[in-house]
Amino acid sequence: MAVWAKIMTSLRDHPKAIEAGPQAMWLYVSMILYAKERDTNGFFPVSQLSAKLHGRGVQQWAKRLTSVGLVHEVDGGFQIVKYDEKQGEGASLSAKRAKDADRKRRQRERERENVTRDRFGGVTPLEKSREEQSRKESATHSARATLAPLLDTLEALWPDGRCLDRQRPMRDSALFDAHRAGDLPNDLAEQAQLYVAAHGFADGNFDGCLHLHNWITQRAWNDPLPVKAAKTTRAQAQEDHVARKLREAGIA
Numbered sequence: 001m002a003v004w005a006k007i008m009t010s011l012r013d014h015p016k017a018i019e020a021g022p023q024a025m026w027l028y029v030s031m032i033l034y035a036k037e038r039d040t041n042g043f044f045p046v047s048q049l050s051a052k053l054h055g056r057g058v059q060q061w062a063k064r065l066t067s068v069g070l071v072h073e074v075d076g077g078f079q080i081v082k083y084d085e086k087q088g089e090g091a092s093l094s095a096k097r098a099k100d101a102d103r104k105r106r107q108r109e110r111e112r113e114n115v116t117r118d119r120f121g122g123v124t125p126l127e128k129s130r131e132e133q134s135r136k137e138s139a140t141h142s143a144r145a146t147l148a149p150l151l152d153t154l155e156a157l158w159p160d161g162r163c164l165d166r167q168r169p170m171r172d173s174a175l176f177d178a179h180r181a182g183d184l185p186n187d188l189a190e191q192a193q194l195y196v197a198a199h200g201f202a203d204g205n206f207d208g209c210l211h212l213h214n215w216i217t218q219r220a221w222n223d224p225l226p227v228k229a230a231k232t233t234r235a236q237a238q239e240d241h242v243a244r245k246l247r248e249a250g251i252a
Contacts, residue, residue, distance in 0.1 A: 005036040006087055016068040024061040028070055031080055032087075042083025045076055140176065147175045153189045157196050157241070158212045174217040183219065191221045197240055198225045 007029065011017050017025050030053065031044040049058045062078060065071045071078040080086075178184040185191060195215065210220055 003037050005032050007032065008086070016070055020064045020068045020070065021061075023057070024064040024068075027058065027061045028065055028080075031065075031071065031078065032083075035080060035083060036087065042080040042087075043074070044071070044078045044080065046078070048077075139180070143176050143179050147179060150189060151175060154192050154212060154216070157189075157192050174213070178216075178219060185221055188221060193238065193241070194225055195220070 011025075017028075020028070027049075034040070034044055034048060035042050049062060062071075062073075066073050066078070069081060071080050073079075175184065192215070210218065214220070
């Protein structure tokens, strides 16, 4: 990554520059470039004084810069006078680079988001997923509230011991799936009554019947009833069911 340094245009005829001489001023420019590139906050180590780079008598040019007040001699090297002020460094170069990198990162993220919005009709996949999840949760809550009375009715039809509380979530979910798919008959409770009567629940004969949760999950309401069920009226099914409850209670 290219790093730029600032040199004021009046330096070429500045009194201190004229007094120091061209060789010393080349060393001064080299110090500025080094400090800027290495982010040393204006410090130039003495180990960087090079006769090959700065010419013979480099130690003499460094003393000249010190004598005219362009640099101060410090432990291990030289400190450029008013470096922060002249280079406009409010913060260190590393901090500035980190800030620039963060700004570019956020810019790239915005560009990617804009491309994604254009591709998905103005909504990012994450936003779309959240909206869909919210709609599903709202629909599920509404459907479960609507189906709760129906589930209670079905549980009341089945004989004691034929449906367990721990199976309720499974039955509830199956009812919801059928409701969402539009496969739930409007007269489901009446069909359940016919099913109960057809399999002899009123007589205590449970052969061939399904548990309530199986009846729902297998969508057995779509299956044809036994022949005797076809002759059983709704009123008769209800009478048989009531008679069985009375017998169990010891009333009849």
